[in-house]
Amino acid sequence: MRxxxxxxxxxxxxxxxxxxxxxxxxxxxxxxxxxxxxDAPGAGRVAVVSGGGSGHEPLHAGFxxxxxxxAACPGEVFTSPVPDQMLRxxxxxxxxxxxxxxxxxxxxxxxxxxxxxxxAQEEGIRVERVLVNDDVAVTDSLYTAGxxxxxxxxxxxxxxxxxAEEGAPLERVAALARQVNDCSRSFGVALDACTTPAKGSxxxxxPPGELExxxxxxxxxxxxxxxxxxxxxxxxxxxxxxxxxxxxxxxVLALVNxxxxxxxxxxxxxxxxxxxxxxxxxxxxxxxxxxxxxTSLDMAGCSVTLCQVDEELLRLWEAPVETAALRWGR
Amino acid sequence: MRxxxxxxxxxxxxxxxxxxxxxxxxxxxxxxxxxxxxDAPGAGRVAVVSGGGSGHEPLHAGFxxxxxxxAACPGEVFTSPVPDQMLRxxxxxxxxxxxxxxxxxxxxxxxxxxxxxxxAQEEGIRVERVLVNDDVAVTDSLYTAGxxxxxxxxxxxxxxxxxAEEGAPLERVAALARQVNDCSRSFGVALDACTTPAKGSxxxxxPPGELExxxxxxxxxxxxxxxxxxxxxxxxxxxxxxxxxxxxxxxVLALVNxxxxxxxxxxxxxxxxxxxxxxxxxxxxxxxxxxxxxTSLDMAGCSVTLCQVDEELLRLWEAPVETAALRWGR
Numbered sequence: 242m243r244x245x246x247x248x249x250x251x252x253x254x255x256x257x258x259x260x261x262x263x264x265x266x267x268x269x270x271x272x273x274x275x276x277x278x279x280d281a282p283g284a285g286r287v288a289v290v291s292g293g294g295s296g297h298e299p300l301h302a303g304f305x306x307x308x309x310x311x312a313a314c315p316g317e318v319f320t321s322p323v324p325d326q327m328l329r330x331x332x333x334x335x336x337x338x339x340x341x342x343x344x345x346x347x348x349x350x351x352x353x354x355x356x357x358x359x360x361a362q363e364e365g366i367r368v369e370r371v372l373v374n375d376d377v378a379v380t381d382s383l384y385t386a387g388x389x390x391x392x393x394x395x396x397x398x399x400x401x402x403x404x405a406e407e408g409a410p411l412e413r414v415a416a417l418a419r420q421v422n423d424c425s426r427s428f429g430v431a432l433d434a435c436t437t438p439a440k441g442s443x444x445x446x447x448p449p450g451e452l453e454x455x456x457x458x459x460x461x462x463x464x465x466x467x468x469x470x471x472x473x474x475x476x477x478x479x480x481x482x483x484x485x486x487x488x489x490x491x492x493v494l495a496l497v498n499x500x501x502x503x504x505x506x507x508x509x510x511x512x513x514x515x516x517x518x519x520x521x522x523x524x525x526x527x528x529x530x531x532x533x534x535x536t537s538l539d540m541a542g543c544s545v546t547l548c549q550v551d552e553e554l555l556r557l558w559e560a561p562v563e564t565a566a567l568r569w570g571r
Numbered sequence: 572m573r574x575x576x577x578x579x580x581x582x583x584x585x586x587x588x589x590x591x592x593x594x595x596x597x598x599x600x601x602x603x604x605x606x607x608x609x610d611a612p613g614a615g616r617v618a619v620v621s622g623g624g625s626g627h628e629p630l631h632a633g634f635x636x637x638x639x640x641x642a643a644c645p646g647e648v649f650t651s652p653v654p655d656q657m658l659r660x661x662x663x664x665x666x667x668x669x670x671x672x673x674x675x676x677x678x679x680x681x682x683x684x685x686x687x688x689x690x691a692q693e694e695g696i697r698v699e700r701v702l703v704n705d706d707v708a709v710t711d712s713l714y715t716a717g718x719x720x721x722x723x724x725x726x727x728x729x730x731x732x733x734x735a736e737e738g739a740p741l742e743r744v745a746a747l748a749r750q751v752n753d754c755s756r757s758f759g760v761a762l763d764a765c766t767t768p769a770k771g772s773x774x775x776x777x778p779p780g781e782l783e784x785x786x787x788x789x790x791x792x793x794x795x796x797x798x799x800x801x802x803x804x805x806x807x808x809x810x811x812x813x814x815x816x817x818x819x820x821x822x823v824l825a826l827v828n829x830x831x832x833x834x835x836x837x838x839x840x841x842x843x844x845x846x847x848x849x850x851x852x853x854x855x856x857x858x859x860x861x862x863x864x865x866t867s868l869d870m871a872g873c874s875v876t877l878c879q880v881d882e883e884l885l886r887l888w889e890a891p892v893e894t895a896a897l898r899w900g901r
Contacts, residue, residue, distance in 0.1 A: 243762040243779060243871055245837040247801045252840060255802065259842035263827070263859040298835035318836075432573040449573060471577045472585065497593070502832035504869050505628035506648075507575040509593070510585035514577075516592040529593040533863070539834050539871070541573055563900075570893075570900045 244539075249438035253295045253317055260302055264565050267305060274326050275333065276302040277312040282336035287405040287414045288312070290330045291343035291398055293350050294319040296437070296538045297458055300394060303566030309402035310564070311340075318437055318538070319459045321349030327357030331366050339367035339411035341418060343397055345390030346374035347459075369415035373397055375425045375546060377486045378455030378464050389457045392496045392535045392546030393425035396558070399567065403560035417557070421548060424489075428482040429544035430475055431456040431463065431500065435537045454478065458500070458537040472507075476514030479545045484522060489549040492527040494558060495519070496546040501536035503543055508532065511543055527555055534566065574869075579768035583625045583647055590632055594895050597635060604656050605663065606632040607642040612666035617735040617744045618642070620660045621673035621728055623680050624649040626767070626868045627788055630724060633896030639732035640894070641670075648767055648868070649789045651679030657687030661696050669697035669741035671748060673727055675720030676704035677789075699745035703727055705755045705876065707816045708785030708794050719787045722826045722865045722876030723755035726888070729897065733890035747887070751878060754819075758812040759874035760805055761786040761793065761830065765867045784808065788830070788867040802837070806844030809875045814852060819879040822857040824888055825849070826876040831866035833873055838862065841873055857885055864896065 246252050254271050261269035268277040282288065291301040292314035301313035311334035316322035331340045340361065344354045351372070358368040375393030379385075401418040409417070431453040434443035437460065444460030447453055452475070455464035470478070497512040499505075512531045519526060527550055535544070550558065561570050576582050584601050591599035598607040612618065621631045622644035631643035641664035646652035661670045670691065674684045681702070688698040705723035709715075731748040739747070761783040764773035767790065774790030777783055782805070785794035800808070827842040829835075842861045849856060857880055865874070880888065891900050 243799075245762060245802050245805065245833055245841050245871075245873055247803050247840070247844075252836065255840035255843050256836050257839075259827075259839035259844075259846070259861065262846040262856075263839070263842055263861045296834075296836060298839070303835070432575060469573075472575050473577050475575065497589075501834040502869065502871070503575055504626075504831040504866060505633070505863070506582065506586050506626060506868065509587075509589035509628070510577070510582060511575050512589035512593055513585050514589075516589070526592075531589065531593045533835070536834060538836065539832065541575075541832070541869070543575055568898055 244438060246438055252438045253315060273329055274315055274322065275312060275330055276305050277333050278306050281311050281334040284336040285408055286336055287338045287409065287411050288334035288336065288340045289343060289398065289401050289405050289414065290334060290340055292316065292322045292327060292330065293345050294321060297536050299566030300535045304398050304564045306564035308406045308560055308562035309567065310398055318439065321347065321353045324353045324356040324360060327354055328360045331361045331368065332364065335366045339369065341401055341415050342368060342370045343394065343401065343418060344370055344372050345394055346372050346387055347385050367411055369411055371397065371415055371418040371422065373422050375422060375427045376457060377426050377428055377482055391429060391458050392427040392498050392544050393422055393548060395496060395534055396425055396494060396548045397421045399562060400554055400557045403557040421554060425546060425548040426483045426487040427544055427546040428479040429456045429542065430454055430479060431540055431542035433541035435460045435501065435540035437538065456542065458535060460537060472511045473514045476511060476518050480515055480518045483545055483547050487547060487549065489524055489547065491549055491551065492525040494527055494548040494550055495529040496534065497529060497531045498535050498544045498546065499533035500540035500542040501533055502539045502541045508543060515545055528558065574768060576768055582768045583645060603659060604645055604652065605642060605660055606635050607663050608636050611641050611664040614666040615738055616666055617668045617739065617741050618664035618666065618670045619673060619728065619731045619735050619744065620664060620670055622646065622652045622657060622660065623675050624651060627866050629896030630865045634728050634894050636894035638736045638890060638892035639897065640728055648769065651677065651683045654683045654686040654690060657684055658690045661691045661698065662694065665696045671731055671745050672698060672700045673724065673731065673748060674700055674702050675724055676702050676717055677715050697741055699741055701727065701745055701748040701752065703752050705752060705757045706787060707756050707758055707812055721759060721788055722757040722828050722874050723752055723878060725826055725864055726755055726824060726878045727751045729892060730884055730887045733887035751884060755876060755878040756813045756817040757874055757876040758809040759786045759872065760784055760809060761870055761872035763871035765790045765831065765870035767868065786872065788865060790867060802841050803844045806841060806848050810845055810848045813875055813877050817877060817879065819854055821879055821881065822855040824857055824878040824880055825859040826864065827859060827861045828865050828874045828876065829863035830870035830872040831863055832869045832871040838873060845875055858888065
């Protein structure tokens, strides 16, 4: 096992301590597994909360801050956080205008966020849940009924967070988040499997020279295995898989995402191919984000997420954001 | 070979095309291998130019923009750019107040930047060269006479760029850059070797369960090999190696850097250990940057760079920056 860790049992707590040390503008509760923006609760603002298993960093804790998430609750590696944790997150950030839970579509997350929403409502916190299920690769999988939630989570969290920052009401923030999810699709490819700290060996066996197409972000196998392909061929396949399900009539946002261990040199080269195929298909690009954002531990590979935007979504995407992993001004 | 590329010959050109596509605020000349900030030359500003072999992304092209580099000239993978390329970069960004070349200490870079500086001066461009040689691990190596230039490059480029942005004169920008280098030290550890596209196999053979200590950023072996260590032990060793050579009397900036394939979850956990050992040694931290910034293709591992700052260096570090890889406002 080639990992920069102490012991598997403390990986998440260690990372939270390191996050707190690097980002004093976050409130990090290592024991309770909460990452909260410092100025929460915002009295005039709807709160946006997300969470899920760890191992997808910078998602979600790296997206906590002005203009994006109010709080994140990280679970153990590839394991849903518990309802109590989500409830504490909601209580920490609710300023009276309600909380949107952004939930990636995995069975554990869905059930736990549902229970947390019920508990929160019993405590007088209004909650809207928004499901993210953008992955076109598989319908059901090891962890999911229906489509998995992957790269679109970043677009949902950014745009919902921007709307909340502007003072939009709960129903409006939730509606925008659902719109973003409805307009987004993803497809992922693994060049190598990931290794969870607890298991210590790759989650699936991928011989050199083979690719796993249609992978998710939990080390589960994809929908097809093929011999090695070029960046150009992978871009054709991934973009066409997305476009076969999303037929954008206007400009799109693109996330050209690394799975964790793929270096920027390769991702930028891949981005050139993604742009080429999008141009060939007549799709207009508004903005592209290239980097390791929605990851799967040390998996090598990439995913493409496209999100069709109208003027309002585009404006909210461009709005200022100030988080550990995503930041820009006006 | 598990790489997201087309063919080894086009890796750098492909990445530059992808960089241009993602960042329309950069001027990228793929054929001439130049990345220039859009508003160059800045009439009132000294220009800061760097470059070196590719494979260290986001260094240097990801640091081009307001408040940091004026231009970057990327060479082939792990290969110095040529003097003509550096000269073109200088000519593209010189607004009459001169150019600082930031040169990592590798034989090829040093010779080529020296020749480029002579050529530029013949064309009436004033040039100051600043050498970065912060790596305490080895004195001479495969590519270097003296210490290698690694993580401190980020601090030099940020602080020199901030001073240039404020209108500081050439000699002052160069002096600040030299001061940053003099006050910075680094130490790197590999958990796995990197694979260059041209070679297609790891640059050195590291059996599972072994670490290479004191590595550089070109896949060259380090100074010692050991059995697997915990994150805690690696932090002790790396920080103490840095502190044995830099005895800071004031606050430091820390770069907790991934080598390219190490996920953020591990890097943040490592950062917790770096902060612990710095606290134990009585070193004060001003700011910490955690991420894959000065990389070595798909190498797994990390490095620690510390830079002692006075009030002026700290102010320049905190000054706004707007690049692909590093950005913050006031």
